[in-house]
Amino acid sequence: MSELKLMKGNEALAEAAIRAGIDAYFGYPITPQSEVIEYLMSERPEKRTGMVVLQAESEIAAINMVYGAASTGKRVMTSSSSPGISLKLEGISYLAGAELPAVIVNVVRGGPGLGTIQPSQADYFQSVKGGGHGDYKLYVLAPSSVQEMSDFIEDAFDIAFKYRAPVLILSDGLIGQMMEKVVLKDQKERMTNEAIIEKYGDWATTGRKDRERNIITSLDLESEKMEAKVRKLMEKYERMEKEDLRYEKILCEDAEYLIVAYGSSARIAQKAVELAREKGLKVGLLRPITLFPFPKQQLLEIADQVKGILSVELNAGQMVEDVRLSVEHKVPVEHFGRTGGIIHTPEEILEALEQKIIKNGRIRHHKVGESSIL
């Protein structure tokens, strides 16, 4: 039965994974996402659904366990936080190269290095530009509520299996740690081994019964074949852009100014939009729900309508580059964001909007090297 509960984002994600009928989770503790594996271990998912949960010896081992289970057609996931995701990137590149479906969750904390355990959105570049080595991208979902932490699990697996590609859920310490009410979906049955062999027998390495052998590899030493492989990946990403782009527009119909923000920043920016409206400023919010694919066309269209755009991110300015590329210099685009684990307030966002965009209007353009953080 679907159920209303008060839960932390990390716990809602873990519960949703069990209910979605996921086959396996492999992880390694790191703040601020350790609740995912703690919750899974305490729930005894091996008894509830037969789901395998294993604490690996490292993030590297965990992502390679994901690779192993994914190569056999199982629904498998891992979660970590920024430094741990950096360690997983080799494995994520292999998942993309070997065309394996899997879900990776990043509950982002501040960096670089060991950085801070406080929330951040500084892994945007790493997430949407591939991250690891080689020509690949990840389909990136950015939840902005505990409800979406729960809902996006199934969505992520649907996409992962539709394209046979790794999918990233890019959350952050704020969404992972905060408690909200969440409607949990009904329990789904895990797929039987017979069903997996039947459905994914054309590629999964489940044992060579009644068919030719299957091979999972990202290697091809013949240049023409390797190039064809890369081209196939690029075609996948083009198809994702056409068929599976997700975004949300809030109060954009009459907007003269636009804020672009995702995840936790979108929640805070929504409040800033309300404050602006109370002051008589016509401000709208565009929230990319997928960061790849990115709502490029939607931004280009709205650039004809608004006088300026503020990209609000908990980082030193990353998504702002994609917003600028999207609007093709039609309007000024500025960045605002706090770092170090400090979370910007709606008032700060509104002030930045007024200072950087509204006051300066169309004449002001971003100068190279100019700092955009407070």
Added chain:
Amino acid sequence: MDVLDIIKSENQVFCKSKLMTDNALSYCPGCGHGTAHNLTMEVIDEMGISEDVIGVAPVGCSVLAYDFMNIDMTQAAHGRAPAVATAIARTWPEKYVFTYQGDGDLAAIGTAETIHACNRGENIVIIFVNNGIYGMTGGQMAPTTLEGMRTSTSPYGREIETMGSPLKMTELIANLPGVHYVTRQAVHTHKHARKAKKAIKKAFENVHLKKGLSFVEIVSNCNSGWKMNPIESNEWMVENMFPYFPLGDIKVNGKLK
């Protein structure tokens, strides 16, 4: 008997396993990998488990093992085969899962994955081909390179003071309670190949009996990397590798010998 009669298939005592593909081996002539592959495939064929086997290939000379073994295989990142195999065995407990790895892969970059898969007692087989060198990348020093042995990254010979001693990974993991069977074999003579095959068979039988981890090291030659002809390399292996990596069972039925 004429030579043409001798090579007729009915007269062959040792021949290519039915589970080996017809692809030309990418290994140097004289290398032990081909024999190690063939023995593994013979065991799988004789046990009748070819449809229930999932192999995990490493990075190294045997990265293309899947081109030669006619079974389902997944190629793992460098050193990560035991983690990949762990997940396959955990999610398909009724299957036979094995890794096939070299010494750079298993005993250097993959040390953590090897030790922890062994320590958890994963119900898998690890076949570890130790030739004391990185063959694929052109003969660099491996964790198992012997003292004084010249490689492209130890051009004046391995110096223990600065480069450490050759790592006896097999003895190391034999001490872990999760490991059920540990043996060190060789494949350079018919006699040794027969013994190695028995060891590999025992390892796969342990998977069937859910005994935990079985670890079969095969000390082999790398005539190209060692810059010798195949015969010299095998003689050098017997004289130098075997004293440091002695052949025989190290742990049987969970008990150290």
